[in-house]
Amino acid sequence: MVTMDKAELLEQIAKEVRECRKCELWKTRRNAVPGEGNPNAEIFFIGEAPGEQEDKQGRPFVGAAGKLLEKLLESIGLMREDVFIGNVLKCRPPHNRDPTEEEVELCTPFLDRQILAIRPKMIVTLGRHSTRYMFSKVGVPFSSIMRVRGEPFEVDVLGLRVVLFPTLHPAAALYNPRLRTLLEEDFKKIKKVADRGFSLSRREVKLDEFFKRARRA
Numbered sequence: 001m002v003t004m005d006k007a008e009l010l011e012q013i014a015k016e017v018r019e020c021r022k023c024e025l026w027k028t029r030r031n032a033v034p035g036e037g038n039p040n041a042e043i044f045f046i047g048e049a050p051g052e053q054e055d056k057q058g059r060p061f062v063g064a065a066g067k068l069l070e071k072l073l074e075s076i077g078l079m080r081e082d083v084f085i086g087n088v089l090k091c092r093p094p095h096n097r098d099p100t101e102e103e104v105e106l107c108t109p110f111l112d113r114q115i116l117a118i119r120p121k122m123i124v125t126l127g128r129h130s131t132r133y134m135f136s137k138v139g140v141p142f143s144s145i146m147r148v149r150g151e152p153f154e155v156d157v158l159g160l161r162v163v164l165f166p167t168l169h170p171a172a173a174l175y176n177p178r179l180r181t182l183l184e185e186d187f188k189k190i191k192k193v194a195d196r197g198f199s200l201s202r203r204e205v206k207l208d209e210f211f212k213r214a215r216r217a
């Protein structure tokens with residue numbers, strides 16, 4: 001039996017994304033945006049959906065929000081080539097409207113397969129849409145990104161044990177200095193968790209227990 005390595009698996013998924021017509025968004029896209037990055041990435045960043053620039057170039061996070069993401073990565077000693085960057089939806093919703101439930105349901109098998117191919121140690125969700133999606137995968141109701149951002153949670157998702165770290169979407173912080181400060185603080189925490197080999201501190205374990213109890217309640 002021929003087995004594919006991580007890079008081949010990711011390229012196979014990207015090819016399927018580019019040919020996908022599962023939801024109506026294929027009709028209005030210029031380019032599908034499968035996602036890109038290091039097949040051996042330890043950290044997987046998930047945004048919402050391509051915007052105008054991403055749709056033009058077929059690459060994730062290449063507009064103003066992408067520049068901010070690159071700066072935030074640099075601030076913790078990483079480049080975009082070190083991590084993997086993807087989105088919940090692979091095609092741009094017209095006028096950047098929110099993804100519909102049906103689009104998320106139809107598109108996210110691609111994201112799940114990317115996560116399984118890479119097997120990251122940490123998943124950073126950027127904004128409410130990707131956070132809501134990952135919370136749904138671990139059976140936790142999602143209410144607000146501001147309630148959960150900036151804290152790492154250890155979860156089992158798709159059969160993998162990972163640290164799930166919700167934070168804000170860089171687009172939300174572009175013109176809002178308060179949110180930008182929060183995002184910068186969150187990235188410092190991402191570095192701390194990574195520097196510890198993706199294990200949680202005692203305080204974070206307590207929070208994690210609270211999170212798990214809340215899930216069972």
Ligand code: SF4
Nearest residue numbers: 020022023090091107
């Ligand atoms: S958004 Fe996803 S499901 Fe819809 S056409 Fe694009 S790749 Fe396919």
